[in-house]
Amino acid sequence: MPLSQSHSVPYTEPDTAPPAVGPDLFNQLSTHPPPILKTPPRTPTPASYYPTFSYQVPPVLNSTVSEVIKFLFSTVYSPTSLSIMLFNARSLLPKIHDLRAISAIAQPSVICVTETWLTDETPDTAVSLPGYDIHRSDRKNSRGGGCAI
DSSP, X not given: XXXXXXXXXXXXXXXXXXXXXXXXXHHHTOSOOOOOEEOOOOOOOTTOOSOSEEOXXXXXXXXXXXXXHHHHHHTOOOSSSOOEEEEEOSSSGGGHHHHHHHHHHHOOSEEEEEOOOOOTTSOGXXXXXXXXXXXXXXXXXXXXXXXXX
């Protein structure tokens, strides 16, 4: 698909969570989430349009899906109405179920995926997410790379 072309992918299934998010998921995550810590108040300035909360960052290496989901539950509340999720896939197709599960819980406004490793032969329907339009830029003439929003 050319860079300038994008379209909505029709979605006909009911609005339900992907299979990775089953009814027993919430029972599995029975531990208390890490607290959201308040930072000291700041004097308002035109440049201070940032949330006054600092978030605990989950372990990056060797994180399991349940660890990421626990982190997302601990940070679902946001004082802003815009949330952006970055997902460094390093091959999106094998991880699309993880992305669908995480996005169903976090419900970000925008999802940015890097290192998709997709080709022109991969249809948008293979990597679509319910409720989102997809815009892709696949790497041409070499392996790896690519991004999607």
